[in-house]
Amino acid sequence: MRSDPVVQVSGLVKRYGGKTAVDGLDLVARAGITAVLGPNGAGKTTTVESCEGYRRPDAGTVRVLGLDPVREASALRPRIGVMLQSGGVYSGARADEMLKHVARLHAHPLDVAALIERLGLGSCGRTTYRRLSGGQQQRLALAMAVVGRPELVFLDEPTAGLDPQARRATWELVRELRADGVSVILTTHHMDEAEQLADDVAIIDAGRVIAQGSPEELCRGGAENTLRFGGRPGLDVASLLKALPADSTAVELTPGSYRVGGKIDPQLLATVTSWCAQHGVMPEKISVERHTLEDVFLELTGKELRG
Amino acid sequence: MSAETTGTGAAAGARSTAAGTYAPRPGAAPLPRMIAAQAVLETKMLLRNGEQLLLTVIIPTLLLVLFSAVDIVDTGDGKAVDFLAPGILALAVMSTAFTGQAIATGFERRYGVLKRLAVSPLPRWGLMTAKSLSVLVTEILQVILVTVIALALGWSPHGNPFAVLLLLVLGTAAFSGLGLLMAGTLKAEATLAAANLVFLLLLIGGGVIVSLDKFPQGAQDVLGLLPISALSEGLRDVLQHGAGMPWGNLGILAVWAALGLAAAGRFFRWE
Numbered sequence: 001m002r003s004d005p006v007v008q009v010s011g012l013v014k015r016y017g018g019k020t021a022v023d024g025l026d027l028v029a030r031a032g033i034t035a036v037l038g039p040n041g042a043g044k045t046t047t048v049e050s051c052e053g054y055r056r057p058d059a060g061t062v063r064v065l066g067l068d069p070v071r072e073a074s075a076l077r078p079r080i081g082v083m084l085q086s087g088g089v090y091s092g093a094r095a096d097e098m099l100k101h102v103a104r105l106h107a108h109p110l111d112v113a114a115l116i117e118r119l120g121l122g123s124c125g126r127t128t129y130r131r132l133s134g135g136q137q138q139r140l141a142l143a144m145a146v147v148g149r150p151e152l153v154f155l156d157e158p159t160a161g162l163d164p165q166a167r168r169a170t171w172e173l174v175r176e177l178r179a180d181g182v183s184v185i186l187t188t189h190h191m192d193e194a195e196q197l198a199d200d201v202a203i204i205d206a207g208r209v210i211a212q213g214s215p216e217e218l219c220r221g222g223a224e225n226t227l228r229f230g231g232r233p234g235l236d237v238a239s240l241l242k243a244l245p246a247d248s249t250a251v252e253l254t255p256g257s258y259r260v261g262g263k264i265d266p267q268l269l270a271t272v273t274s275w276c277a278q279h280g281v282m283p284e285k286i287s288v289e290r291h292t293l294e295d296v297f298l299e300l301t302g303k304e305l306r307g
Numbered sequence: 308m309s310a311e312t313t314g315t316g317a318a319a320g321a322r323s324t325a326a327g328t329y330a331p332r333p334g335a336a337p338l339p340r341m342i343a344a345q346a347v348l349e350t351k352m353l354l355r356n357g358e359q360l361l362l363t364v365i366i367p368t369l370l371l372v373l374f375s376a377v378d379i380v381d382t383g384d385g386k387a388v389d390f391l392a393p394g395i396l397a398l399a400v401m402s403t404a405f406t407g408q409a410i411a412t413g414f415e416r417r418y419g420v421l422k423r424l425a426v427s428p429l430p431r432w433g434l435m436t437a438k439s440l441s442v443l444v445t446e447i448l449q450v451i452l453v454t455v456i457a458l459a460l461g462w463s464p465h466g467n468p469f470a471v472l473l474l475l476v477l478g479t480a481a482f483s484g485l486g487l488l489m490a491g492t493l494k495a496e497a498t499l500a501a502a503n504l505v506f507l508l509l510l511i512g513g514g515v516i517v518s519l520d521k522f523p524q525g526a527q528d529v530l531g532l533l534p535i536s537a538l539s540e541g542l543r544d545v546l547q548h549g550a551g552m553p554w555g556n557l558g559i560l561a562v563w564a565a566l567g568l569a570a571a572g573r574f575f576r577w578e
């Protein structure tokens with residue numbers, strides 16, 4: 001999957017009036033699912049819309065599937081699918097009518113009836129777009145992005161405002177796209193969405209990418225994970241430390257309360273419990289605190305993602 | 308539709324799809340097919356919209372029937388319908404090419420339809436071509452309807468059909484340019500209000516049902532330069548009086564068309 005980049009953005013600058021929305025942003029996305037994660041106003045949509053050819057960069061270059069999205073738009077457009085954050089449909093059109101229309105603009109579209117059933121839009125019947133629920137409107141926009149059998153799909157906040165069940169249905173479709181070889185760039189301000197879906201996450205804040213990597217890499221990169229347990233006070237922490245891998249830490253925080261830091265994996269957990277067994281210690285309240293993207297974001301920016 | 312049925316729908320659809328279903332196979336449809344599909348959809352949207360039908364079908368028909376039957380407006384010598392039918396044809400063109408197109412396009416812009424189509428394989432000029440085709444199809448339906456009703460009311464048209472066709476086509480170009488300029492620069496609500504207001508003012512002051520002769524000479528000179536006056540007076544000269552090519556009116560329409568379409572091309576904003 002580590003082929004040529006599907007998206008390559010370097011030094012992108014975009015200003016609206018006096019306000020700088022994107023400020024020297026670098027981003028490389030490869031085949032698979034890339035999540036662009038950041039708080040509202042971080043520059044996610046501007047970045048994605050620059051890739052879709054809507055925005056002409058004030059500085060820097062953007063290449064999508066090797067093409068300039070503005071100058072080579074006509075070559076690029078049939079190869080990408082776009083889900084806008086909202087709208088995009090005639091208010092008087094029915095869901096199946098609009099989807100059929102977008103299908104007709106493509107040479108080898110998906111089977112519209114199957115896609116409608118797959119996304120649970122069959123119940124929309126003769127209802128026009130303006131009277132569909134928010135979730136139905138979202139799913140129609142998603143269907144419009146994939147119906148042309150694109151190589152690359154841009155999804156701008158695909159699950160914003162969806163209930164948990166509909167979110168999972170969307171995630172499942174995104175995974176199916178990936179399995180069939182479609183690359184996906186999605187923006188989100190939901191950590192769990194990025195963690196669940198993405199092969200690669202780019203964290204954006206104030207118009208720049210401040211960290212990029214797989215969810216695992218990002219979570220390892222920040223403060224390390226911790227394991228806590230309770231036991232009798234005054235255990236020989238130095239002895240425990242000797243049993244652990246070299247880059248680990250072990251301290252007695254308060255009498256009888258211990259914390260182990262480092263790369264917390266199943267092997268390390270087994271090492272800690274067998275050390276306890278050897279020393280006749282019954283470890284109580286063992287807990288492993290996994291470092292989340294939420295923590296990473298907090299550490300990198302000093303603010304909450306949804307603040 | 309309740310939230311429950313929506314949820315069930317999502318769940319029912321959430322079974323997995325055969326592997327390979329989404330395997331990329333990109334490509335644009337042939338250009339004529341895209342433009343035809345777009346024109347069909349645009350026409351459907353227009354004919355489905357109640358306000359648009361009021362503007363393009365009901366008001367022109369009503370005015371034609373009402374003022375032919377009831378002697379309220381001064382239609383000069385001869386049959387009332389011979390005076391009214393050319394004016395109503397001009398009104399039909401204005402209602403579709405200007406008012407209807409401005410309002411529809413304004414809301415398409417507002418609701419992101421133009422934005423979404425801009426990243427589809429259909430080029431922008433293709434979208435504009437489809438819009439023009441949709442306007443022309445609607446106008447053909449209007450002309451048939453107005454002609455049938457006018458003939459039933461005893462209309463006896465004269466003149467060169469080619470001159471009539473030329474007037475209708477140039478009138479459509481002039482009103483389309485102005486309608487798209489409005490839709491592409493103003494907010495959707497402002498377009499809605501302004502397009503309706505302009506429709507009403509030009510209906511009264513553009514020689515549609517009230518002859519320009521009724522206005523003071525100074526006003527006549529100015530009103531005569533409006534595209535609606537050029538179209539209605541030109542059609543009346545030909546259809547009522549059997550005049551030859553109305554070059555003056557065709558010239559006025561051509562200038563409006565050139566200015567309007569150039570300004571729309573220059574200032575139209577897609578978002």
